[in-house]
Amino acid sequence: MRNPLDLSGKRVxxxxxxxxxxxxxxxxxxxxxxxxxLVARRQDALEETLGMLEGTGHVAACYDLTEVDGIxxxxxxxxxxxxxxxxxVVHAAGLSTAIPIRILNRSRMEDLMVLNVYxxxxxxxxxxxxxxxxxxxxxxxxSSVSGLAGALGHSVYSASKGALHAMxxxxxxxxxxxxxxxxxxxxxxxxxPIMDVxxxxxxxxxxxxxxxxxxxxxxxxxxxxxxxxxxSDATRTIxxxxxxxxxxxTC
Amino acid sequence: MTNDKLVExxxxxxxxxxxxLTPDTRIADVxxxxxxxxxxxxxxxxxxxxxxIESSAIRGFLTVQDVVDYLSAKTSLAS
Numbered sequence: 001m002r003n004p005l006d007l008s009g010k011r012v013x014x015x016x017x018x019x020x021x022x023x024x025x026x027x028x029x030x031x032x033x034x035x036x037x038l039v040a041r042r043q044d045a046l047e048e049t050l051g052m053l054e055g056t057g058h059v060a061a062c063y064d065l066t067e068v069d070g071i072x073x074x075x076x077x078x079x080x081x082x083x084x085x086x087x088x089v090v091h092a093a094g095l096s097t098a099i100p101i102r103i104l105n106r107s108r109m110e111d112l113m114v115l116n117v118y119x120x121x122x123x124x125x126x127x128x129x130x131x132x133x134x135x136x137x138x139x140x141x142x143s144s145v146s147g148l149a150g151a152l153g154h155s156v157y158s159a160s161k162g163a164l165h166a167m168x169x170x171x172x173x174x175x176x177x178x179x180x181x182x183x184x185x186x187x188x189x190x191x192x193p194i195m196d197v198x199x200x201x202x203x204x205x206x207x208x209x210x211x212x213x214x215x216x217x218x219x220x221x222x223x224x225x226x227x228x229x230x231x232s233d234a235t236r237t238i239x240x241x242x243x244x245x246x247x248x249x250t251c
Numbered sequence: 252m253t254n255d256k257l258v259e260x261x262x263x264x265x266x267x268x269x270x271x272l273t274p275d276t277r278i279a280d281v282x283x284x285x286x287x288x289x290x291x292x293x294x295x296x297x298x299x300x301x302x303x304i305e306s307s308a309i310r311g312f313l314t315v316q317d318v319v320d321y322l323s324a325k326t327s328l329a330s
Contacts, residue, residue, distance in 0.1 A: 100291045102266065108294075153290045200306035201289045 004234035008033030011086050011134075012231060013078075015065060015123070016093030018045030020192050021142055023052070024220035025090050025227050030054045032228055037061050037078060037086075040093065065093050065119040075126035085134040088231045091123055092142045096194050098153035109156050116160035117167075124171055124182065136236070139175075139182040140227045141168065145246045147186060161186070165242045172240030181239035183230045187223045188213050188246035215247035254319050260299065261315065264291040274316040292318075302326055 012029055016022030018040035026038055030053035038046045038060045046060035061078050065071065079085055094116045099108050120141050127133035146154045147161030168182045175182055189195050189209045195217075202208055206217060226245050229235060244250060254274070262272050265283040278284050293304045302325045304318075312318050 098290045099294065100287045103264075103291055103294055152287055197306040198286075200309050201286050203310050 005229065005232045006033055007228065007232060010034045010088060010231065011084060013037045013039060013086055013089040015039040015091045017049050018042050021190065021220045021223045022092030023049045025092055025224040027052050028221060028224040028228050030058065039063055066114050068114060068118045068122045071119065071122035072126035072129060076129060076132050079132045085131055086127065086137060087134050088138040089123060089127055090140045090227045091120055094142060096157055099156050100153050101155055112156050112160045117163045120164055121167065128175060133180060136179040138231045140230045141184045142223065143184040143186045143242065145186050145188040145244060145249050149250050169240045176239065183239060184242040185223055185226045185230065186242050186244045187218050188249035190218045190220060190223060192220065213247040213249045218245060218247055257319050257322060258315060260295060261292055264295045272315050274314065274319065276315045278312055278314065296322065300326055
């Protein structure tokens with residue numbers, strides 16, 4: 001029986017694999033048969049994720065993605081060590097700090113832009129290099145509905161995620177000659193520590209979010225499954241798009 | 252940072268006039284101390300004191316003094 005979502009034999013990099021959406025993505029991709037390179041800063045957390053994965057051949061590769069200029073060469077080295085190019089990447093690492101306008105400064109803006117935008121672009125460059133990304137590889141960037149709709153304190157975060165939505169459209173055209181694809185997944189409020197903070201501050205549990213996110217809370221696994229879909233051959237003609245996973249938030 | 256300086260920091264973050272906040276002021280009575288106000292104060296405290304306000308503690312704060320006490324305990328632990 002053919003399964004268009006099967007990822008057996010596909011070699012995929014997952015950034016931010018130490019927690020949250022990145023970790024959930026690693027678990028889901030492992031279940032679908034992918035062979036993974038897990039990336040984050042902390043080796044111990046990556047080891048923990050490795051212990052959660054089905055399948056074999058997965059490895060951890062510690063790297064600090066704020067070292068943007070080093071990303072392409074580092075990626076090349078990881079591919080060389082494996083001896084085969086990658087079929088995909090899911091870039092789940094990112095910062096989601098809320099910064100009220102009244103305390104904006106360059107340093108705070110840079111923190112978000114470096115990891116959310118510059119590191120994404122450097123990963124694209126790295127994957128586009130011959131021998132690193134395979135022909136027809138799929139690149140998936142985890143963005144946010146904050147790039148599509150506003151949220152209090154999110155001006156910088158929105159700018160960083162909206163930049164990704166714009167970026168994938170151009171990158172899709174440039175990568176197309178090798179049938180490489182690039183897309184975003186844009187979740188709304190995902191269960192986890194960030195949502196906990198918002199709910200604590202607002203003091204109303206899920207009520208305020210639920211007014212707009214009427215299909216309920218989004219789990220990291222929901223985002224992971226959408227990323228898996230975009231990695232799969234089922235989406236071989238989909239590129240330059242943003243898949244919104246928002247439970248109705250932007251309706 | 253002294254208690255008075257902490258209250259000044261809150262006033263600066265909330266952009267309210269000095270004197271609006273006293274130790275006995277109830278947080279719920281300060282219009283500016285809303286979600287954005289909290290995010291601002293949390294960022295400023297983190298940056299200037301190197302202390303994180305746990306969001307789970309926020310609902311337990313009734314007065315300005317409660318926040319001061321919380322931060323004093325945290326900073327003494329950190330030092």
